[in-house]
Amino acid sequence: MRLVSLVAAVQFAMVSAAMGQSIAVTDHARSTLFSEATGIAPGGTVRVALYQALEPGWHVYWKNPGDSGLPLETLWSLPPGALASPTDYPVPERIQIGPLVNYGHEGTPTFVTTITAPPYVEVGSSIDIGLEATWLICAEICVPETGEFLISLPVVAQPSADSAAQEVFADADANFPRAANAVFRAVGGALALEAEGIGRDAIAAYFFPETDSLVAPTAAQKFERRDAVVRLTMPTLKDIAAPLKGVVVVESSDGRRGYAIDANADSGLASPSVSAGPATVRSPATTANLPSLLFAALMGGAILNLMPCVFPILFVKAASFASAGADNRLMRRQGLFYGAGVVATFAALGAALLMLRAAGEGLGWGFHLQSPAVVALSAYVLFIVGLNFSGAFSIGASLQNIGADAVASAKGDVAAFLTGVLAVFVAAPCVGPFLTAPIGAAAVLSPAAGMAIFVVMALGLALPYVALSFSPGLAKRLPRPGPWMERFRQILAFPVFAAAAYFLWVLSAQTGSAGLALALGGFILIGLATRLWEWGRGTGWAQPAAIAATLAAFVLIGLLRPAPAIAAQTGYSYPKTIEFDVDEIERRRAEGEAIFIDFTAAWCVTCQVNKFTVLSSKKVTRAFDAAGVTVAIADWTNRDDAIADALAGFGANGVPLYVFYPKGGDAVVLPQPLTEASILSLLSTQKDGDPL
Amino acid sequence: MKAHLSIVVSAVVLGGAAFAEPAIDAPAPAFSGPTSSGGTISLDQFKGQNVVLEWTNDGCPFVQKHYQTGNMQKAQKAANEAGTVWITVMSSAPGKQGHADATRAKSLITEWASEPDFVLLDPEGVVGKAYGAKTTPQMALIDGDGILRYSGAIDNKPSANHAAVEGAQNYVLTALASVLKGEAVAVKETKPYGCSIKYKS
Numbered sequence: 001m002r003l004v005s006l007v008a009a010v011q012f013a014m015v016s017a018a019m020g021q022s023i024a025v026t027d028h029a030r031s032t033l034f035s036e037a038t039g040i041a042p043g044g045t046v047r048v049a050l051y052q053a054l055e056p057g058w059h060v061y062w063k064n065p066g067d068s069g070l071p072l073e074t075l076w077s078l079p080p081g082a083l084a085s086p087t088d089y090p091v092p093e094r095i096q097i098g099p100l101v102n103y104g105h106e107g108t109p110t111f112v113t114t115i116t117a118p119p120y121v122e123v124g125s126s127i128d129i130g131l132e133a134t135w136l137i138c139a140e141i142c143v144p145e146t147g148e149f150l151i152s153l154p155v156v157a158q159p160s161a162d163s164a165a166q167e168v169f170a171d172a173d174a175n176f177p178r179a180a181n182a183v184f185r186a187v188g189g190a191l192a193l194e195a196e197g198i199g200r201d202a203i204a205a206y207f208f209p210e211t212d213s214l215v216a217p218t219a220a221q222k223f224e225r226r227d228a229v230v231r232l233t234m235p236t237l238k239d240i241a242a243p244l245k246g247v248v249v250v251e252s253s254d255g256r257r258g259y260a261i262d263a264n265a266d267s268g269l270a271s272p273s274v275s276a277g278p279a280t281v282r283s284p285a286t287t288a289n290l291p292s293l294l295f296a297a298l299m300g301g302a303i304l305n306l307m308p309c310v311f312p313i314l315f316v317k318a319a320s321f322a323s324a325g326a327d328n329r330l331m332r333r334q335g336l337f338y339g340a341g342v343v344a345t346f347a348a349l350g351a352a353l354l355m356l357r358a359a360g361e362g363l364g365w366g367f368h369l370q371s372p373a374v375v376a377l378s379a380y381v382l383f384i385v386g387l388n389f390s391g392a393f394s395i396g397a398s399l400q401n402i403g404a405d406a407v408a409s410a411k412g413d414v415a416a417f418l419t420g421v422l423a424v425f426v427a428a429p430c431v432g433p434f435l436t437a438p439i440g441a442a443a444v445l446s447p448a449a450g451m452a453i454f455v456v457m458a459l460g461l462a463l464p465y466v467a468l469s470f471s472p473g474l475a476k477r478l479p480r481p482g483p484w485m486e487r488f489r490q491i492l493a494f495p496v497f498a499a500a501a502y503f504l505w506v507l508s509a510q511t512g513s514a515g516l517a518l519a520l521g522g523f524i525l526i527g528l529a530t531r532l533w534e535w536g537r538g539t540g541w542a543q544p545a546a547i548a549a550t551l552a553a554f555v556l557i558g559l560l561r562p563a564p565a566i567a568a569q570t571g572y573s574y575p576k577t578i579e580f581d582v583d584e585i586e587r588r589r590a591e592g593e594a595i596f597i598d599f600t601a602a603w604c605v606t607c608q609v610n611k612f613t614v615l616s617s618k619k620v621t622r623a624f625d626a627a628g629v630t631v632a633i634a635d636w637t638n639r640d641d642a643i644a645d646a647l648a649g650f651g652a653n654g655v656p657l658y659v660f661y662p663k664g665g666d667a668v669v670l671p672q673p674l675t676e677a678s679i680l681s682l683l684s685t686q687k688d689g690d691p692l
Numbered sequence: 693m694k695a696h697l698s699i700v701v702s703a704v705v706l707g708g709a710a711f712a713e714p715a716i717d718a719p720a721p722a723f724s725g726p727t728s729s730g731g732t733i734s735l736d737q738f739k740g741q742n743v744v745l746e747w748t749n750d751g752c753p754f755v756q757k758h759y760q761t762g763n764m765q766k767a768q769k770a771a772n773e774a775g776t777v778w779i780t781v782m783s784s785a786p787g788k789q790g791h792a793d794a795t796r797a798k799s800l801i802t803e804w805a806s807e808p809d810f811v812l813l814d815p816e817g818v819v820g821k822a823y824g825a826k827t828t829p830q831m832a833l834i835d836g837d838g839i840l841r842y843s844g845a846i847d848n849k850p851s852a853n854h855a856a857v858e859g860a861q862n863y864v865l866t867a868l869a870s871v872l873k874g875e876a877v878a879v880k881e882t883k884p885y886g887c888s889i890k891y892k893s
């Protein structure tokens with residue numbers, strides 16, 4: 001039964017051999033082959049056009065047909081010595097079929113080929129130009145059609161234009177893309193393309209790559225314009241090699257125009273940051289999954305409360321509720337100030353990040369920790385908090401009285417707000433695997449959606465404590481204060497000292513031993529300050545002196561100078577490591593090496609934990625060795641735009657990130673949390689076929 | 693607790709992706725669905741066996757080329773003899789070309805003298821989209837460990853011309869032979885050719 005339609009579809013059309021024209025009629029198209037001239041000279045050329053009038057609603061395909069479809073296929077029959085050029089295609093259109101996108105033509109597309117006659121043909125003879133053309137024509141359903149054409153052209157000394165074909169060629173020429181200059185830059189799964197002189201009145205633009213499977217036809221392309229320069233940014237499916245050919249279509253109020261480009265790579269272009277994750281990352285960030293991203297942000301923020309960086313500070317704060325006891329109103333007030341501190345800090349960092357990224361800075365989450373001053377400041381603050389917990393000095397009264405005393409005052413409000421600020425700063429290195437997806441998305445979504453993610457994350461962090469402050473019943477169930485609490489507070493001083501020590505280690509990675517010496521000098525000044533504070537209790541002189549000593553410690557921060565980071569790169573038991581370098585990695589991949597990229601930073605606790613527990617384990621080391629994998633270490637401890645670009649290319653916006661390139665294969669982003677098992681299974685697929 | 697939470701996070705993030713490009717040499721997307729014989733199959737029940745997925749649409753001339761020349765039936769026979777599970781997938785939406793309910797699917801199989809192990813009915817296009825299936829015919833090969841080893845065209849002759857079956861290299865059978873020998877698949881991914889799949893949306 002289906003046979004009938006097939007037979008109809010592949011029917012061969014009648015051949016009419018009028019002199020300069022030949023017509024084929026099929027089910028869904030009427031196709032004509034025209035010659036531009038009425039004759040051809042010996043050794044001369046003539047253009048021939050395949051003009052197709054398609055049934056409305058049906059389309060044929062461009063040379064890159066997109067997600068499905070086939071381009072025009074031509075089989076020329078020419079006398080010996082005659083040549084047919086490659087076919088020129090008109091400017092393509094995007095044609096959406098359900099979830100797929102095709103590149104093709106509707107209406108009356110015209111395909112033009114240049115025929116060259118051999119020099120030895122004699123004037124007075126004739127040349128037969130035969131064509132068997134096959135095209136796939138589709139509405140929603142598809143039908144392959146074939147037409148046969150024959151034009152017989154006399155060989156003449158001076159061929160003249162065929163007036164009957166004039167209009168067809170004029171239209172065809174108007175619909176061909178014009179040439180334009182363009183350059184591109186491709187980095188880690190993303191492509192930026194800039195074409196000059198074509199965009200003065202552009203309101204939209206789209207790039208049709210000539211080669212298929214370079215860019216997903218369904219992928220969104222970000223359009224920007226600088227005077228007449230059109231810039232398009234898009235995710236890529238594979239590596240892009242120069243020259244990059246295709247057509248850029250520009251839309252303006254005057255309609256659409258196509259420009260053929262043949263672009264070379266230019267490393268001077270601003271690097272691409274795509275609006276949707278590249279196809280190699282299987283979780284494109286779109287506004288569609290914003291609700292789930294927000295949920296993940298809320299949960300991740302709440303979990304941060306349990307992290308060793310944050311927990312001690314919040315516990316001691318919460319314990320003050322127990323002592324504040326009866327006054328619910330003040331408790332709520334303090335809870336809200338704390339929440340405001342958290343949200344304001346997160347929002348400020350988020351806004352700074354989004355603005356700097358919009359300005360083209362290669363930054364990502366944790367960027368503030370790339371500043372040695374911020375790291376040293378965090379170490380100082382934690383050291384002071386630790387000293388306070390351990391009882392080396394106290395502010396105001398003893399813990400038992402803090403609630404009744406401080407909560408009521410304006411000082412209490414400020415203290416609560418500052419606790420919120422501190423919580424965000426100490427939480428940043430602990431962000432880890434829970435929040436990488438929402439934070440990565442925040443950087444590539446619209447600013448509004450990005451800010452929403454940051455604020456919801458802040459709400460998650462603030463939530464447990466604020467909830468506690470609003471439920472007196474819960475707060476009452478906290479253990480009663482007593483001497484045990486003083487002891488517990490002293491114990492909690494030690495995780496806080498550990499966090500301070502960690503920041504010092506990060507600082508040493510950023511600024512070398514000189515920076516470390518400065519910071520330790522600061523620690524001594526702070527130690528002195530706390531003693532002065534206690535000695536001077538009740539007198540007028542010592543507390544100003546203590547504050548002066550503390551300020552001196554902070555002045556030392558101003559002297560910190562970045563030095564090449566080394567510490568984040570130590571501690572790998574695996575010997576075959578290289579520094580991250582895009583060109584070097586490309587070169588090694590081209591030579592067939594398998595590459596594992598560890599995007600890391602000294603200030604990233606999760607990265608360090610993964611390095612020591614997973615990446616340096618015996619099993620993983622042995623497996624890397626057996627599979628001949630080179631480990632590239634992308635150390636983001638200090639600012640590095642190339643690494644930020646590469647992270648963006650994988651849809652990430654912070655560390656850690658682990659990427660594996662199998663031999664001759666495309667990038668695989670490893671799931672987090674990182675486990676030995678996931679690396680081993682990845683490597684076992686790599687060893688395909690090797691005897692085990 | 694920690695592991696549990698991160699699973700939730702990654703699941704919600706992946707949940708938003710409609711049309712996936714599955715990674716070769718990585719675990720194949722899991723699926724389950726109704727068959728023309730009234731049962732339900734899921735990918736994980738075939739652990740230990742190689743599985744071929746074949747997307748089809750009886751109205752598509754490219755599919756007709758392979759069935760009317762007996763090429764597809766020949767490939768099925770070769771795969772079956774090697775103990776492979778062959779699943780024909782119909783992802784056309786109701787009312788569109790190639791859509792089949794269980795009854796129509798069974799009569800098509802009889803008409804074609806085709807012998808797949810199962811015909812998976814996918815009118816919502818869920819399985820098709822999970823595998824990034826774009827055309828009919830389109831093929832996928834999953835090995836016994838559930839790893840996707842091949843995805844793309846059935847062979848290297850993108851044409852609806854029946855004569856193009858002669859001398860064509862069948863990519864999926866070549867990939868299957870490599871998997872059976874424990875060798876690496878040389879051609880893992882090709883651009884599929886044929887009619888676009890008539891998805892619901």
